[in-house]
Ligand SMILES: NC(=O)C1=CN([C@@H]2O[C@H](COP(=O)(O)OP(=O)(O)OC[C@H]3O[C@@H](n4cnc5c(N)ncnc54)[C@H](OP(=O)(O)O)[C@@H]3O)[C@@H](O)[C@H]2O)C=CC1
């Protein structure tokens with residue numbers, strides 16, 4: 356089966372997946388029997404194109420790079436331009452929507468509506484947008500189930516590092532009682548650069564933005580809102596206990612100065628933005644806050660845009676996973692693994 360994909364949003368992550376699909380086309384076909392065709396791309400400012408027979412990914416990427424607008428794609432018969440996100444989701448012949456528009460930390464919109472419309476029209480969604488998962492997990496999971504479609508969101512926590520799939524699939528049967536981690540690439544990058552190169556917060560943030568780590572509005576990273584969304588996703592999906600964004604104490608890194616960092620160094624410590632969640636009865640107590648961690652703490656040696664997470668389990672003790680927390684290709688990969696999972700499940704159903 357060739358999967359037909361429609362992209363909603365085509366920024367850093369969307370283009371990351373497009374490049375992987377272009378560059379690994381043959382390897383994915385040979386190794387995974389995975390084949391995909393991009394039929395639509397709809398972006399707010401970069402334009403919108405749809406062709407029921409598929410678009411050439413390389414041409415689309417080049418047109419965007421050279422002209423800044425996808426609608427300069429060669430106008431062959433059948434090409435449709437100008438559809439907005441909801442029209443694209445409703446009208447394309449795609450079977451799977453790649454939702455990679457921006458994360459709205461207040462409402463989760465319009466991405467929640469993107470998911471609802473996709474599910475109601477029988478389409479799978481794979482996404483890196485954290486809003487819908489953090490704010491409407493249960494409702495959307497039930498809706499996807501009701502319509503018999505898949506909902507993948509591996510990239511919403513720690514980019515392509517399997518922070519969601521690993522505990523749910525391979526630690527199944529354990530009680531995960533506590534989670535502690537560094538869950539935001541941008542702030543970890545900023546703190547690392549401030550400490551190792553002595554550069555100012557503002558300059559380090561600019562670098563993180565240039566490297567594609569930061570949110571469209573980086574307030575979300577530096578004030579801790581992005582990490583707060585991620586701990587909420589972990590509580591709901593991994594610990595399976597409802598937790599809302601409002602219940603999480605949240606403090607970011609904006610108060611931390613070069614002087615604070617030097618002081619911590621003298622004490623044999625290092626500042627890290629820590630995300631924590633702990634089960635207490637049928638509740639989860641969670642927080643996001645900067646802490647001076649001891650250099651002997653395994654989280655102290657997690658640098659740059661790398662993230663790490665420790666799951667406290669009843670059967671195995673602590674299990675720590677470390678890997679990319681942000682990035683174009685790294686997050687593009689999270690969408691690919693969700694797509695491969697859909698493809699494998701479809702094959703398994705066919706065989707049964
Ligand atoms: N970058 C990373 O490392 C990671 C990002 N994420 C998440 O993935 C998502 C994408 O991130 P990233 O690619 O970096 O962000 P970008 O800001 O680079 O891309 C988002 C794109 O979505 C477009 N967009 C916004 N609203 C709409 C809409 N209503 N319809 C169609 N397109 C829309 C924007 O349009 P335009 O700019 O043209 O106006 C932009 O091109 C975000 O939700 C982010 O939180 C998750 C993990 C890691």
Ligand SMILES: N[C@@H](CC=O)C(=O)O
Pocket residue numbers: 511513514538539540541542568569570576581680681682
């Ligand atoms: N802005 C986020 C991107 C990934 O979720 C981060 O820096 O971690």
